[in-house]
Amino acid sequence: MKRFSLRVGKFAGIFLLVSSIFYSFNASQIYAKESSEKMIQSVTTDKSMYNPKDTVKISVKLTNKMKDTINNGTIEVKIKHLSKTVDAKMKQAFSLKKGQSKYLKFEWKAPTEDFKGYLIEVDAKHNKKEIDTDTVGVDVSSSWTKFPRYGYVWDFTKNVNTTERINKLKDYHINALQFYDWKYRHHKPIGDNLDVWDDWSGRPIYGDAIRNYISKAKDANMVNMAYNMAYAAVTGYEKDGVKQDWALYYSDNNDRGEGQFKFKMADETPTGITHLYFFDMSNKGWQNYIFKEMNKVFNAFDFDGWHSDTVGEWGEMQTADGKTLYVKDTYTEYLNSAKKAIGNKYLAFNPVGAQGIENANVSDVDVIYAEIWPWDRDSDGELYDSYYSLKKEIEQSRIESGGKSLVVPAYMNYDYGEKNPGNAFNTPSVILTGSTVYAAGGSRMELGDNGNMLSNEYFPAQNLYMTDELKNHTEKMYDFIVAYENLLRDGQTETKNRIEVPGYKNSKYGEPNKIWAYSKKDDDHEIIQMINLLGVTKDDWRATDGEKEKPEKVKNFEVKYYPSEEINSVWIASPDSSDGRSKQLRFTKGSDKHGNYVKFKVPSLEYWNMIYMNKTTN
Structure with missing residues (x-):
């Protein structure tokens, strides 16, 4: 619901090692200690996503x-899939x-296969010894x-x-932008002046800012x-052609208004x-009225689609x-009528609070979206x-929408942000909610x-900042x-396969003070999603008061998994370690x-691990 509120090293010495492999590793650590920062400052690409056969500039x-x-x-x-x-x-x-x-430039021609994700691994070496990676x-x-x-985006000032701003979002691989409150009026998004106008709240909006963002x-x-x-x-809607006969009223049975x-x-x-x-x-x-008005938008500006919003279900x-x-x-x-009316433009829709989401999921929208409120x-x-x-809603929506x-x-630390503007997000709460959504196969609008993060449904409200x-x-x-x-959102389905973590409480339901572990599978893999809630006393995803404990990191623990099919190799990857390798x-x-x-041993679990098992020899 859019509320629109205006307002180092552990050891001192260096051990003598016989193995050249171990020597190489320790040499890398020596270089790291000599450096006050990473040598590789950043690895970026020139676009947020690429078509097959495109040249990827690194x-x-x-x-x-x-x-x-x-x-x-x-x-x-090195390029990995x-x-x-x-x-x-x-x-x-x-x-x-x-x-x-110094900047070093590389180019890689993307493969012909569509809808594939890759990890570009970059290693810095000196005299053949690794000194940094990213x-x-x-x-x-x-x-x-x-x-x-x-x-x-929401800042359309001169x-x-x-x-x-686009470069910052590109480096996060953002592949679609919602232009929030860019319009003149809700029922008349395009006004008479396409160079500068005031939005409903009186903010000046510059047409060139919108054009530049789009370009x-x-x-x-x-x-x-x-x-x-x-x-x-x-x-003023009646003078613009909106008929009162189209209006919606509270029924006699509705005590909300x-x-x-x-x-x-x-x-x-x-x-x-x-x-x-x-x-x-x-x-x-x-x-017919509002679809015509939205098509005027597409004639005036080179938008690719319509993000259509509601204020939810009110009885x-x-x-x-x-x-x-x-x-x-x-x-x-x-x-379905809206999608037909706007033709080849994309359509997204927000059934606020996920109320009626089942009806949006089965419609012709291109992307499913729902503002969640606890x-x-x-x-x-x-x-x-x-x-x-x-997790449950992401899974249900995947099924209803056909994948x-x-x-x-999901606006994090909401009350804390409103009461304490200018402070920082609680980092563990944001990471845990993100891990929850991504592991389940969803995505975030954040x-x-x-380059900052949302904490409020009124997007210009910059209440909290990212550390x-x-x-x-x-x-x-x-x-x-x-x-x-x-592995995250490409046809995976849930299984009920048994997972044991000897020595630690674990659950399939995201309960506090447990390791949250559940499994999925696709044609080639079986996958365990493992989120660390050890030491986390509440399972409230929003952490509205800005408080959430950092999970207790665990190391070298055993996992016993009962697969659906024969397993030939086991891999682990995490955004928390080894740069995702x-x-x-x-x-x-x-x-x-x-x-x-x-049965296998997991080296560590900080926030989120993904363990994937190949059904065929890799």
Whole structure:
């Protein structure tokens, strides 16, 4: 619901080692100790996603923080798809004086296969010894709708640096942007002046800012979605052609209001606009009117689609001619008509609180999306207040929509942000909720605002900021969900396979103070998603008061898994370690009263591990 509120090293010595392999490893650590920062400052690509056969341009920024000049340095680049190397190493030599920085450029031609994620592994070496490493994800997909990574923009002031903002979101691999409150009026998004206008709240909006965002985003292969309500108008709508006969009213049985269904956005504004007034989404007159207005948008600006919004389900309503209805029951027909009316443009829709989401999921929308609030309930009557409730809805929406990945705007640390603006997000809470959504096969709407994160449904509300720790982890999280998109949301289905973690409590339901472990499978893999809730005392995903413990990291623990089919190799990958690289695990096979199992040791669990097992020899 859019509320629109205006407001080092552990050891001192160096051990003498016989093995050259171990010597190489320790030499790497020595170099790390000499450096106050990483040598590889960043690894980025020129676009957020790529079409098959595109040229991927890779940029590696190096800075020498060591005491001496580096000669005989080498950067090696390797392309991986899951556990498999798909391209041979690319190499470049470099030299760097102390304090000097340099960019090295590489190019890689993307394969012909569509909808595949890759991890680019970058290793810095000096005299053949590894001194630093980093990675970056690459999505090769011809459309954003299979693996949506949705972000937003809202600053349309005259001198906004659109290039800087798009580049920041590009480096998170954001592949679609919601243009929030860019329009003139909800029922009349395009005004008479396309150069500058005020939005409903009185904010000046510059047409060139919108045009520049769209142009820069397209250069980065991002989709641009024009935000507007599905069924709302503001003061003055009748003179613009909106008929009162299309209006929606509270029914006599609805104790939440009386008269026309309306929603207060602000106490006062420079424009005098304070309320939204709602219309019957099933009324053909309203449909024809608002669809025509949205097509005017596409004629005026090069948007790629419409992000259509609601304020949720408010109970039984009544039309002007006395017919009663629930708004959520009108979603499917409305959205199918909207998609037909806007032709080849994308359509996304927000059934707020996931109320009526089942009707949106079966419609012709290109992307499924739902703003989640912890006081709303799912179809089983359960609150959306826990980690497990998020997972459950993502899974249910995948089934109802025929395999689409649900985008979840879930505003973290909400009350804390409103009461303490200018403070930082609680980092563990954000990571745990992100891990929950991504592991389940969903996605987040969270990044925009010049690289910052949402904490409120009114997107310009910049209540909380990301610490460097959270920024770094979020970058790795997005690299991870790109690199492993084919294991996260590409046809996987849940299993009920038994998972044991001897020595630790574990559960399939995201309960506090346990390891949350559940399994999925596809044609080639069986997958364990493992999220660490040890030491976490509440399972409230939003952590609205800004408090959430960091999970207790565990190391070298055993897992016993009872697979559906024969397993031939076991791999582990995590956004929390090794820059998301896959590491192979040794395993043994056995059988007991529960059936056949594989047993292996997990090196560590901080927040989220994904363990994937190949059914065929890799």
